[in-house]
Amino acid sequence: MGSLPAARAKLRLDFSRLHGKVLDIARNDATCRRLMTVPGVEPIVGVAFKSAIDIPQRFKNSKTVGAVLPLTPRLYESRESKGIGG
Template identity: 40%
Template sequence: MITAQGHNAARELARRIEARDETISPCVCEALAPLVLQLRTLDEAIDTIDRSLMKKAKADATARRLMSIPGVGPITAQAIAASVQDASSFEGPREFAAFLGLTPRQNSSGGKQKLGRISKMGNRYLRKLLVVGAHAVLYHRKPHTDALRTWAKKLMETKPFKLVAVALANKLARIVFAILRSGASYAAVTQTLA
């Protein structure tokens, strides 16, 4: 038996084995039954942890405000809320983005300023969470017309996907800073920026 790789294909195969699909030989079903059981057990454990994380995030006012930002889920919101206790310790949004390593390196010479790749200095875990969140925003950008996604759509016309994802992560970091500093929600912050 040959099946595609990846988690979706594995779950589909597990579903077919549990449904006793006649196109799969009984010896293959018997051999894969322990793996199917393990996959179901892992899925249930992940669901339990996800529900617990969501419950904790909803109980924290800061995490709740951060989750109103597109691309920021309960894990990212809780990680930011736990890591950044006082937003006033940063001079501004650019310094906060630099703390996460999401600002471009500057190579200046002879009065000419040249921006390079992101510095990657700073909190690696939070940077990764924001970049992953930016990927999610870009993958699901089509049905939305808010300013953030419109900006990303326009950038996608001329720039590669990963570059736009990092630029969007930088923008998300600056929005996170504004929410941490003001105590407002995403909707209130974007109205003041417009």
Template identity: 45%
Template sequence: MQCCAASRMGSLPSIPRCAQAAADLDRAVKEKAGMHAVARRLMTVPGVGPIVVLNFVALVDDLSRFRRTENVGAFLGLMPRSSKAWIGPPASRDAAMEPCGVHCSRGRQP
């Protein structure tokens, strides 16, 4: 982007030129998202725009490599891989979520 290069060299670009460059980039991102069928479908979700969609499509790539939709969330780090990861009473789940330092610093209970 010429605006950034000019500002690094000491001469400040004009605001209208930077605004035009940003508008050009915005238009290019929207065009790229509009060319992808999955991206167009995902952009129908309220609050999901072309930047989010293109990031999702680039990360996930081929959805057929996931057996279940829950695995996509686990792949992105949004949830544990399986609901069976927390077998046991709720107290053990809470303890597993605490950092190790908390357990080690408590000392022995009388």
């Protein structure tokens, strides 16, 4: 049991170091800074989105981004109407 606190301390130290690197990347990248102006988008989300969508020109439109990321729009269907939501 004595090694568990030491392992936890090491994990926390590594996490802090890696989190600092992500913050540095986000601060120094114009695209990440712009993404972070959206409410709810923090540095980790901005860096992850930018790394996943490395070449935006390969997507025909914004709906095709959902195939790369798990962001599929909701489909509302009933007898009377069909629609795509957020």
